[in-house]
Amino acid sequence: MQFIMLIHHDDAALAKAPPALWGEYAAFNEALAKAGGTPGLRLDHASKGRSVTLRNGTPELLDGPYADTKEQFAGYFMIDLPDIDAAVQWAARCPSAQYGTIEVRPIWPTRGQ
Amino acid sequence: MANSAIASAAHETAELVARSSYGRLLAFLAARTRDVAGAEDALAEAFASALQSWPVDGVPDNPDAWLLTVARRRQTDAIRRRQTRTAGEAHIELMMDELNQAAANADAIADRRLALMFACAHPAIEPGMRAPLILQTILGLTASAIAAAFLIPPATMGQRLVRAKARIKEAGVPFAVPERADLADRLDAVLEAIYAAYAKGWTEIGDSTADRLADEAIWLGRLVVSLLPEEPEAKGMLALMLYTEARRQARRDAEGSYVPLQEQDIARWDLGQIDSAEVLLHAANRGGPTGRYQIEAAIQSAHCARRLGNTSNWPSIVALYDALLHLTQSPVVALNRAAVLAETAGADAALACLDGLAGDRRMADYQPYWAAKGHLAARAGRRADAHAALTLAMGLATDDAVRRYLAQQIRQLQDG
Numbered sequence: 260m261q262f263i264m265l266i267h268h269d270d271a272a273l274a275k276a277p278p279a280l281w282g283e284y285a286a287f288n289e290a291l292a293k294a295g296g297t298p299g300l301r302l303d304h305a306s307k308g309r310s311v312t313l314r315n316g317t318p319e320l321l322d323g324p325y326a327d328t329k330e331q332f333a334g335y336f337m338i339d340l341p342d343i344d345a346a347v348q349w350a351a352r353c354p355s356a357q358y359g360t361i362e363v364r365p366i367w368p369t370r371g372q
Numbered sequence: 373m374a375n376s377a378i379a380s381a382a383h384e385t386a387e388l389v390a391r392s393s394y395g396r397l398l399a400f401l402a403a404r405t406r407d408v409a410g411a412e413d414a415l416a417e418a419f420a421s422a423l424q425s426w427p428v429d430g431v432p433d434n435p436d437a438w439l440l441t442v443a444r445r446r447q448t449d450a451i452r453r454r455q456t457r458t459a460g461e462a463h464i465e466l467m468m469d470e471l472n473q474a475a476a477n478a479d480a481i482a483d484r485r486l487a488l489m490f491a492c493a494h495p496a497i498e499p500g501m502r503a504p505l506i507l508q509t510i511l512g513l514t515a516s517a518i519a520a521a522f523l524i525p526p527a528t529m530g531q532r533l534v535r536a537k538a539r540i541k542e543a544g545v546p547f548a549v550p551e552r553a554d555l556a557d558r559l560d561a562v563l564e565a566i567y568a569a570y571a572k573g574w575t576e577i578g579d580s581t582a583d584r585l586a587d588e589a590i591w592l593g594r595l596v597v598s599l600l601p602e603e604p605e606a607k608g609m610l611a612l613m614l615y616t617e618a619r620r621q622a623r624r625d626a627e628g629s630y631v632p633l634q635e636q637d638i639a640r641w642d643l644g645q646i647d648s649a650e651v652l653l654h655a656a657n658r659g660g661p662t663g664r665y666q667i668e669a670a671i672q673s674a675h676c677a678r679r680l681g682n683t684s685n686w687p688s689i690v691a692l693y694d695a696l697l698h699l700t701q702s703p704v705v706a707l708n709r710a711a712v713l714a715e716t717a718g719a720d721a722a723l724a725c726l727d728g729l730a731g732d733r734r735m736a737d738y739q740p741y742w743a744a745k746g747h748l749a750a751r752a753g754r755r756a757d758a759h760a761a762l763t764l765a766m767g768l769a770t771d772d773a774v775r776r777y778l779a780q781q782i783r784q785l786q787d788g
Contacts, residue, residue, distance in 0.1 A: 282779055283766065290767025294737045347523055349737075351770045 261339050261366040262346040263299075268333035268359040270304070276358055283354040290352070291336060299336030330359050337366070379427065386426035391591075393435040394419050395510040397443075397474070399488035400481050403547035404470050408488075408509060408537040414467055418442035419512055437478035444471045485510055486599040487547045489592075492536075493561040496543040501536045502565035503572075508533055510595070511588055521572045521585045556663075559600070563609045563665065566592045570613050574620075586617060597652075607656035608665035611649040615672035618645035630777035638679045646676050667696045686715040703732050704740075711744045719752035739768035743778065750785055758785055 288298055305324040312319045324331050333355070340346050343363065350361035394415060401411035418439045432438040474481055492505040504522060507513045519529035539545070550558040566589050573586030593610035600606050622640035625631050653669045674689045693709035706729055714722035726745055735741040746762035749755075759782060766778040 279776070279779060283775055286763045286767035286775075286778075288767070289760075290737070290764050293764055344524065348770075351523065352768055357772070 260342065260346075261337065261368075262343070262349075263335055263337050263364050263366055264346070264350055264353065265332060265362040265364060266334045266336075266353070266355045266359065267330040267362060268355060269330050271329075273358040280354055280358075287352060287354055291338065291349075294338060294349075296336055296338035296349075299334060301334040302332065305331035305333075333359065382430075383427040386431055387423065389431045389435050390419060390422045390426060390439075391511055393422075393439050394512040395485050395488075395595075396481060396483055397436060397439055398509055398512075399484040399547075400474060401467065401470055402491075402509070403484040403487055405466055406541055406544075406547065407467075408491075408540055409534065410467055412509070414443050414446075414471065415439065415512075417446045434478055436481055437475065440471060440475040440478055444468075444475055483599065484547065485595065486549050489562050489565075489596070490549060490558055491540055491545045491547045493558070493565045494540070494543075494545045495561070496545050497536055497539060499561075499564075501532055502561065503568040504529065504533060505536050506562075506565050506592065507569055507585075507588060510592060513588070521569075555603075556605075559603060559605065562596065563605060566596065567609055567613070567665075570616075574616060586613075586620075589613060590617060602659065604656040604659035604661070605663040605665050607652045607659065608663060608667075608669045611652035611656065611669040612665050612672060614645050614649035614652070615669060615676055618642040618649065618676070624773060628773055629780070630771075630773045633675060641676070641679060643679065646679070649673070649676075662695075664696065664699055667692055667699065671696070686712060690716055703729055703734060704738075707735075707738075707741055707744055711748070714748055714751060719748045722748050723752060723754075737768055739765055739774075742768060743774075746778075746781070750781070755785060 291298060306322070308323060310321040310323065310325045336353075338346070338349055340349065343365065346363045346365075350356060350363050353361050355361060398408075398411050398415055401414060402408045405411060421442055422435070422439055426432070488509055489506055492509060493502045497505065504515075504518045507518050508515065515530035515533055516526035518533075519526040522529065524532075549555070569592070570586055570589035573584070573589060590610070590613050593606070593613055596603075596606045597610050618641050619633070619636060621642070622636035622638075623631055631637075649669065650673060653666065653673055656666050656669070671689055671692045674685050674692065677683075677685055689712050690709065693705065693712060697705045697709055706725070710722045710725035710729075713725060723745070726741075726748065729735050729741065742761045742765035746758050746760075746765050749758035749761055762778055762782050762785070766775055766782070769775045769778065
């Protein structure tokens, strides 16, 4: 099963994280690559984004994230694992779990898989 | 003693008695009706009110009778509420009869907890659910308390427990202690479930729910030993848990960093617990054929011999691992054997043993494998290999204390 791990950061908590976090992240990415995972992407700060909707053909724009919550979507990685329990193990290993939440989502299987 | 200390001691006593009664009453009801969930419903509120009132009012003289009286009252209420419904009526009446009979003679309630444990660890029950099922039925732990230690969402754990209980009923799982011929095999499954609960409480360190789970597992281990005093493996497993538990405090230094076994401060070991383990292990060895838990306990006994100044028993530890590997064929045992082989045959020989495991897919994201490989490579002077393996071990760790320890090992590698 393919899983995507959606990283939601609490930016205030992350700002106080010790510099050792980046060493932990480097180690985590090594382990992820070894397990055949896709390192994914890190997003820029949520405030730098825009949110767009179309209502009756008229675009409505908002500065920043879709929902103004404490934790913001901050990045993702992907990995192929036997089941969701194994995926939860991987989410617990992700250093970001200490500064926010990792949402574990199975990817909708495409035809032929 | 401060008031709060008295209160917490009273709470602890009440909890211990309530749990012992709870498991005994649940096992008694479930063994007769074959309905674990129904028996739980009948006892749940009584157990909850015991935990509220006993710490304040004191533990009653006959805890079983107290719980049964409350359970019976609640059960009667439930039946009155449901009187219009006919479905399940016969079943509720059966449960009522059982409660009435038991309450009339609470002193004579047979201890069926062992039979219940065998039902929970029956081959018809999915292996991963056996430990949670025992924790819930014998100890009365809630699904969410169990879920936290098993890294499973509470709702999912709740559903799986419900399914497992339904399975006991549907598959006609017997509530009985197996006959002599099957006992060893079936007991293995019970011990495995209890030890799995202990292992959850041992590895996820720093988490109080997990710490508590280790205590619960030891309690269960004592229960099995008391109910099956003739079984050497039950004693062996309890001894194994006590040896490891005795070193719990020493696994962390003042800053909360991980301390490997060989570097632990003996003054922080619980010598009383080690002595209890020694007594159990000797009794087990006298009792019959040597099984997996007795060998594992003997290995721990040898590790703990350092407290007596004995640091040269590595060859016997390797020999014990050889016996254990022969018995289990487990890659985890092979990994641990390689780690101690370094002490007698050197790090290069130990690394050669690990190479034999490299093809095992289960090792790819098994953190202890990479940690052992990293430490051995560092000892053998293979810096690049050590760096790569320790980095993977750090990336696979979920425990912050272990992560910090490995980061420090990697730094030492770079500085040295």
